[in-house]
Ligand SMILES: NC(=O)C1=CN([C@@H]2O[C@H](COP(=O)(O)OP(=O)(O)OC[C@H]3O[C@@H](n4cnc5c(N)ncnc54)[C@H](O)[C@@H]3O)[C@@H](O)[C@H]2O)[C@@H](O)CC1
């Protein structure tokens with residue numbers, strides 16, 4: 001049985017779903033005012049606990065945030081509270097009051113003339129306590145920290161002046177900003193910047209993770225994100241999400257549960273999966289090695305790698321355990337024909353991963369594997385060739401499962417008629433998966449996976465250290481190896497795909513911790529995969 005915290009940490013909601021969940025809580029009798037006290041009390045406590053973070057711009061440390069930890073000394077931390085018209089502003093005002101009583105030097109920026117009732121009451125009380133309140137940006141005194149309570153998930157339209165220009169000026173101040181619920185100005189679902197948005201150093205996401213936290217376009221604005229769990233009953237979450245296809249964050253517990261561990265004591269290599277990799281060309285030899293090393297880390301029982309004949313000895317030297325199948329090649333050095341060993345055909349394999357480094361000259365090979373009845377992963381040139389064949393019509397004819405692993409450019413070539421993946425990645429992959437009946441993994445800063453039924457997995461953390469040539473090849477091999485091992489087990493394929501993506505990201509994070517973000521070349525990445533599990 002998963003505990004509550006694990007379940008809550010998997011949930012991802014839209015603004016509408018969050019509103020419906022809150023409405024149920026209020027309808028059941030929880031007073032709005034009590035919930036605001038509870039939520040803001042938790043935020044105020046977290047603000048006091050967070051160790052001072054050095055403020056960075058472009059990787060350079062600009063200043064140290066003075067002590068915010070515990071009670072500030074006299075004349076110590078000055079905190080500016082940015083208050084919007086809705087309950088996000090109400091939360092901020094409760095935080096203002098709490099910090100005031102804890103001895104912080106607090107001031108309030110409240111630029112809106114019309115406030116919601118509860119927010120207005122809190123502002124009135126703050127004023128009675130003698131907390132200075134300013135309406136215009138020009139009046140604001142200096143501060144060591146800003147708390148952003150301008151807008152939460154109630155933001156409905158594009159920000160305009162004067163608030164838009166105020167946000168731009170606040171962003172320029174070189175002061176850390178902690179956002180309540182989400183950085184003001186971001187669309188809660190798409191993560192789109194609505195005019196302009198607060199660039200937070202830290203964001204306290206309230207109650208349940210909102211979709212924006214996993215959209216690439218929002219990442220620069222979120223800073224370090226954390227969930228403030230305010231005890232939303234699981235029954236209310238379930239009641240609201242029941243009919244909607246789920247969007248879930250993949251957590252370590254889920255990912256680890258999907259791995260083929262422990263191995264049964266009585267087994268043999270063919271029971272632990274047989275993967276066929278089809279990759280490489282004279283021009284792109286390294287991609288085949290990296291894909292092979294990714295597959296090696298998966299623990300797959302048997303690994304066969306089909307490459308052009310001229311690459312065979314190179315592959316053998318890097319992957320002595322693998323069966324390297326040298327194939328006849330075209331004049332350009334691409335695989336011309338799949339020449340599998342005697343008594344072997346494509347049905348001998350539990351899974352096939354095809355694409356890295358093939359070049360477009362290997363088109364007949366890609367056609368052949370697509371026509372097979374084997375679980376198939378297509379990546380890189382495999383995807384470019386599929387795009388030319390017409391992805392949706394071609395994939396619909398397949399009997400077995402197909403997993404596509406495009407980056408944004410490949411995605412657009414595959415699915416030119418699906419709405420722009422740059423605008424709303426989750427929606428785009430859902431449509432692509434539904435139309436093609438394939439599992440679609442869209443690579444990016446936050447990789448996301450959709451199945452044809454509309455369920456989505458999100459990899460919640462990663463590192464830009466992975467933005468290097470060849471790291472995608474490693475993922476393809478790793479995923480292929482896990483898929484081959486899963487063939488005999490009853491684990492949904494999308495869970496395997498999400499697990500591979502999580503593992504890949506974690507290896508990047510671990511390698512970057514030890515070697516900096518510059519030290520994670522694709523080969524090094526392969527060496528950290530097993531360390532993720534053994535740590
Ligand atoms: N009330 C409570 O007890 C709780 C409050 N929470 C907080 O409440 C927030 C949601 O509160 P609200 O629904 O009041 O919404 P917000 O506080 O996010 O903002 C909505 C207000 O802004 C106005 N507005 C929207 N777009 C605008 C624009 N472009 N320019 C100017 N004004 C604009 C709306 O008319 C409305 O008055 C959450 O994000 C969270 O911070 C919850 O998280 C927890 C429970």
Ligand SMILES: Nc1ncnc2c1ncn2[C@@H]1O[C@H](COP(=O)(O)OP(=O)(O)O)[C@@H](O)[C@H]1O
Nearest residue numbers: 443444445462463464466467469470471472473
């Ligand atoms: N900014 C980033 N943050 C996290 N991961 C990233 C980032 N940029 C790229 N990646 C990851 O690196 C890999 C790159 O794969 P891909 O684009 O196929 O490159 P290649 O073909 O060179 O291997 C993907 O897994 C992607 O998710």
Ligand SMILES: [K+]
Nearest residue numbers: 151180182184
């Ligand atoms: K906010």
